[in-house]
Amino acid sequence: MQALLDAIAAMPLPTDARRIFHGRGGRFPGCEQWTLDAYPPVFVLTSFLPAGDETEAQLAAIGAALAQRWEALAPGQPLNWVFQCRNEALRTQGRTETRLMAGSVPDPHVVTEHGAQFKVHVLRGQNHGLFLDMAAGRRWVHDYAAARRADRYGLKVLNLFAYTCAFSVVALQAGAKQVVNVDMSHGAIAIGQQNHQLNGIATGAAFLPHDIFSSWGKINRSGPYGLVIVDPPSYQKGSFVATKDYARLMRRLLDLLAPGGHALLCLNAPELGLAFLQDQMRELAPELRFVERVANPPVFADVDEGRALKVLVYQAPELPGQGG
Structure with a gap:
């Protein structure tokens, strides 16, 4: 999980919607289950493995890393982040487990990409409105x-x-x-x-x-x-x-x-x-x-x-x- 924590520690302030960390690409051994996306002002952490005994400890470590980096990037601003579990059993049933871990999510939630605006929804479903x-x-x-x-x-x-x-x-x-x-x-x-x-x-x-x-x-x-x-x-x-x-x-x-x-x-x-x-x-x-x-x-x-x-x-x- 260290590669994910390192990516969080080095990330710039996200303005456009973008991926921060892509463990799914297999380039970071031991982190294959994790992705981290920014849908400003919300971060979305996704795990593609079933939640296990160690998951809560991992989430606590990731949350602490996000909080530390966010305080450096946006002092005094609330940290908003969501965790979603998309293991194979849930995916085959078309379901996900989604939790708001800190802060809140705007409603409506509109993000930008190269000047264009798009409506997204990160608290429900596997697809958030913008790939x-x-x-x-x-x-x-x-x-x-x-x-x-x-x-x-x-x-x-x-x-x-x-x-x-x-x-x-x-x-x-x-x-x-x-x-x-x-x-x-x-x-x-x-x-x-x-x-x-x-x-x-x-x-x-x-x-x-x-x-x-x-x-x-x-x-x-x-x-x-x-x-x-x-x-x-x-x-x-x-x-x-x-x-x-x-x-x-x-x-x-x-x-x-x-x-x-x-x-x-x-x-x-x-x-x-x-x-x-x-x-x-x-x-x-x-x-x-x-x-x-x-x-x-x-x-x-x-x-x-x-x-x-x-x-x-x-x-x-x-x-x-x-x-x-």
């Missing part, structure tokens, strides 16, 4: 949209498995003309609409609270798209299982993309490596050219990058004479 490991993916989308803001017809984006629509917010902030957000969760889409309102975005976003696989007619009518973002859950019973359903999306990409358009394919499944996406793309969408893998934020470094979050960029063929 911190996708920060580099959001920056890529922002830069992609910014580079095309002067295009003749404007950039049109399809955001599949939109969740709380963070990709949509950053794309529209950067100058995209339109983003179509699709997610079967009405609750997530409602938060996505609030995220647009938080950022003063009143036009350009469409919200479809539908099952993607039964909504291709509506999705196609708004296309073709200069950018298609695919960021599904790796496994969500009854809605999406990557090993069988990702292929169904890949077969659609060429029809969804405008000539020269790009697809951003995301997968956060440690058991499925790069080859899972790349081999299927070569087979099912051979017309699309692999461009790059977007590097994850350095704090998420893994001893095996094949297990880490995969964010791959592909490009559809240009029209003849359109340029390379």
